[in-house]
Amino acid sequence: MASNEKFNFAQNVAEALADSQLRANFRFATDTLIQRRGTVFATPEETEYLRDVGSAMKKDVLANLPDLLERFEAQCIKNGIIVHWAETAKDANELILSILDDHSAQKIVKGKSMASEEIHLNSYLEKHDKEVVETDFGEFIIQLCNEPPSHIIVPAVHKNRKQIAEVLAEHVEGMEYTEDVDVMLENVRSTLREHFKTADAGISGVNFGIVETGTLCLVENEGNGRMCTTVPPLHIALMGIEKLIENVEDIPAIYRLLCGSATGQRVTTYFNMISGPRMEGERDGPKEVHLVLLDNGRSRIMNDPQLGDVLKCIRCGTCLNHCPVFTRIGGHAYGSTYPGPIGEILVPQLEGLNPKGAIATASSLCDACSEACPVRIPIPEIIRRMRDESYGNGEHASVAGNGYKKSCIESMVWRSWRMSQTCPTMNKVMLKGLALFGKWIPAVGPLKSWMSVRSKPTFGKNSLKDLVKKEGVRHE
Numbered sequence: 001m002a003s004n005e006k007f008n009f010a011q012n013v014a015e016a017l018a019d020s021q022l023r024a025n026f027r028f029a030t031d032t033l034i035q036r037r038g039t040v041f042a043t044p045e046e047t048e049y050l051r052d053v054g055s056a057m058k059k060d061v062l063a064n065l066p067d068l069l070e071r072f073e074a075q076c077i078k079n080g081i082i083v084h085w086a087e088t089a090k091d092a093n094e095l096i097l098s099i100l101d102d103h104s105a106q107k108i109v110k111g112k113s114m115a116s117e118e119i120h121l122n123s124y125l126e127k128h129d130k131e132v133v134e135t136d137f138g139e140f141i142i143q144l145c146n147e148p149p150s151h152i153i154v155p156a157v158h159k160n161r162k163q164i165a166e167v168l169a170e171h172v173e174g175m176e177y178t179e180d181v182d183v184m185l186e187n188v189r190s191t192l193r194e195h196f197k198t199a200d201a202g203i204s205g206v207n208f209g210i211v212e213t214g215t216l217c218l219v220e221n222e223g224n225g226r227m228c229t230t231v232p233p234l235h236i237a238l239m240g241i242e243k244l245i246e247n248v249e250d251i252p253a254i255y256r257l258l259c260g261s262a263t264g265q266r267v268t269t270y271f272n273m274i275s276g277p278r279m280e281g282e283r284d285g286p287k288e289v290h291l292v293l294l295d296n297g298r299s300r301i302m303n304d305p306q307l308g309d310v311l312k313c314i315r316c317g318t319c320l321n322h323c324p325v326f327t328r329i330g331g332h333a334y335g336s337t338y339p340g341p342i343g344e345i346l347v348p349q350l351e352g353l354n355p356k357g358a359i360a361t362a363s364s365l366c367d368a369c370s371e372a373c374p375v376r377i378p379i380p381e382i383i384r385r386m387r388d389e390s391y392g393n394g395e396h397a398s399v400a401g402n403g404y405k406k407s408c409i410e411s412m413v414w415r416s417w418r419m420s421q422t423c424p425t426m427n428k429v430m431l432k433g434l435a436l437f438g439k440w441i442p443a444v445g446p447l448k449s450w451m452s453v454r455s456k457p458t459f460g461k462n463s464l465k466d467l468v469k470k471e472g473v474r475h476e
Contacts, residue, residue: 007335007355007356007358009333009334009335009355009358009359009361009362010358012329012332012333012334012335013329013333013362015333016328016329016330016332016333017328017329021160022158022330023328023330024160025157025158025159025160026157026158026326026327026328026330027327027328028160029151029154029157030157030320030321030322030326030327033153033154033263033264033318033321034321034322035264036263036264036265037260037261037264037318037321037372038264039264040259040260040264040265040266041260041261050253050256050257050374051257051373051374051375051376052376053253054253054254054257054314054374054375054376055312055375055376057245057246057250057253057254057375058254058311058312058314058375059312060246061242061244061245061246062242062302062308062311062312065241065242065244065302068211068244068246069241069244069293071211072209072210072211072214072244073293074214075211075212075213075214076214076291077214078214079213079214079215079275079276080276080277080279080289081214081216081276081277081289081290081291082288082289082290082291083290083291083293084099084290084291084292084293085292085293085295086292086293086294086295086296087295087296088295088296089118089119089120089294089296092119092121092238092292092294092296093119093120093121093124093125095292096121096125096203096236096238096292097124097125097128097130099234099236099290100125100130100200100201100234100236103200103201103233103234103288104200105130105200105201105234106129106130106131106200107130107131107133107195107198107199107200107201108125108130108131108132108133108199108200108201108202108203109133109135109192109195109196109199109201109202109203109224109227109228109231109232110122110132110133110134110135110139110202110203110204110228111135111136111202111203111204111205111218111220111224111225111228111229112134112136112138112139112155112205112220112224112225113203113204113205113238114149114152114205114315114337114338115205115238115239115240115294116203116205116238117148117149117337118294118296118337118338118350119238119294119296121203121238122134122143132203133192133195133199135192135195135196135222135224135227135228136155136220136222136224136225137156137185137188137222137224138154138155138156138157139155139156140188140192141155141156141159141164141167141168142155142156144167144168144170144171144172145167147332148332148337149331149337150330150331150332150339151317151320151331151339152315152316152317152320152338152339152340152342153262153263153315153316153317154317157331158330158331158332161179161181162179164184165177165178165179165184168184168187168188172187172188172191175187175191192224192227196227196228196231196232197231199228199231199232200232200233200234201232201233201234201235201236202227202228202229202230202231202232202234202235202236202286203228203235203236203237203238204218204225204228204229204235204236204237204238205218205237205238205239206218206237206238206239206243206291207219207243207258207314207315208243208244208245208251208254208255209239209243209244209245210244210245210246210247210248210251210273211244211245211246211247212246212247212248213248213275214275214276215248215273215274215275216237216239216272216273216274216275216291217245217251217255217271217272217273217274218270218271218272218273218274219255219258219259219268219270219271219272220268220269220270220272221263221265221268221269221270222269222270223269223270225270225272226270226272229272229274229286230284230285230286231284232286233286233287233288234286234287234288234290235274235277235286235288235289235290236289236290236291236292237274237289237290237291237292238292238294239291239292239293239294240294240296240298241293241294241295241298241299242298242302242311242312254314255267255271257314257316257374257375258314258316258374260374261314261316261317261318261372261374262315262316262317262318274289276289277289296350297349297350298311300349301349304396304398306381306382306385307345307349307382307385307398307399309377309378309382310342310345310346310349310377310382312375312376312377313342313346313375313377314374314375316374317340317342318372318373318374319340319341319342319369319370319372319373319379320339320340320341320342321372322368322369322371322372323340323341323363323368323369324364324366324368325362325363325364326339326340326341326362329362333362334347334359334362335356335359336351336356336359339359340369341363341369341379341383342369342377342379343359344359344360344362344363344379344383344386345360345377345379345382345383345385345386347359348360348386348399348401349399349400352399352400352401353386353389353390353399353400353401353402353404354401354404357386357387357389357390357401357404357405360383360386360387360390361387363380363383365380365383365384366380367380386399389402389403390402390403390404390405391403391405391406392406410446428463431463434459435459435460435461435462438457438458438459439456439458439459441456443456
């Protein structure tokens with residue numbers, strides 16, 4: 001992933017729009033996911049009720065998060081899980097590396113985890129001579145290509161069947177080119193099975209942490225998550241502190257929302273509930289389970305009443321599928337772990353508005369994302385907040401880098417505009433000036449970019465007020 005110094009969102013967007021194959025791949029995949037979601041959530045009344053339940057559930061968790069985290073930690077320890085706290089991404093990476101070193105673990109099999117992508121865990125471990133093997137099929141593909149995920153749920157969605165077949169034939173030893181999906185899956189599973197057998201440790205994410213029982217829940221379809229968490233002798237789980245659910249009885253509703261929104265399923269093939277290491281007399285499971293609770297700015301975000309809503313996210317990715325911008329430019333254009341609408345409101349808070357505030361411009365504010373969000377996050381409202389803070393607007397600007405777009409010239413222009421709209425004399429002078437000289441306004445500065453995709457406005461000789469005064473109002 002590009003560093004902040006090299007991040008150029010406008011250039012990324014232009015390159016993505018110029019790639020017709022990329023756009024076709026995203027269009028096909030997201031349309032399919034939207035259709036599947038519509039099939040599962042076919043009853044509006046039931047769907048809206050579930051969304052209300054999910055939103056209230058996550059809101060209650062965030063309102064009581066400090067207390068719930070302490071209770072969750074205590075229950076996990078009681079179950080035999082070793083709990084660690086990581087305030088930053090750096091802390092989390094160092095913790096995980098130290099656990100691996102303590103167990104002389106060199107080879108790690110890894111399940112799908114957006115939190116690990118967030119802290120760039122793979123590259124950190126590889127720099128310290130660890131072998132990390134992604135075992136989710138999509139993650140396995142993009143690891144072979146040395147690419148980041150382009151979607152929260154479907155990491156290789158930017159590639160079609162032919163492109164995936166080419167990647168496997170080039171990088172997987174003994175595999176010939178084939179576009180038969182079943183053959184591709186069989187060959188990849190055979191390759192991964194050998195990695196599971198020889199791995200020293202497994203790393204996974206956590207979809208939900210149940211406070212009541214100290215249970216780690218892992219939602220998946222491929223079985224690789226279960227293999228990563230049971231076959232190696234050491235299991236390390238990485239979980240954002242906001243991922244808690246208070247009671248076991250709350251799981252069915254939130255699980256239904258996640259499955260339906262993410263993949264259009266009522267239930268996934270596997271739902272793993274991990275409550276500790278292998279006990280005496282049990283034949284499988286890890287000898288040790290470590291849980292790393294990741295903050296990485298979440299506590300700061302939670303303190304803002306409006307911005308804290310982003311922590312309700314259950315990482316279903318449905319806002320990406322419904323976003324008309326994301327489906328045209330794809331995930332890599334955002335240059336961040338979390339693309340699309342959720343990325344526009346989360347990444348600037350995690351990494352700062354300068355330079356990641358630019359991605360908040362990738363929205364038409366059509367509200368499609370919030371209408372689809374299973375936990376009712378007001379995404380467009382928070383996008384507007386990100387844009388406001390980029391210019392230092394608002395009484396409660398709190399996101400790092402706020403005001404980075406503020407310009408004296410632009411401020412003067414807007415002050416002049418305000419005066420022209422509040423002072424009748426100035427308004428009249430401005431309108432007459434635009435009528436006489438507007439056609440000679442040069443396409444420079446912000447106008448150059450604006451006019452590159454729009455026609456230059458034509459200003460009338462008479463204002464609306466003049467026309468009303470002259471012709472009156474026709475009540476037709």
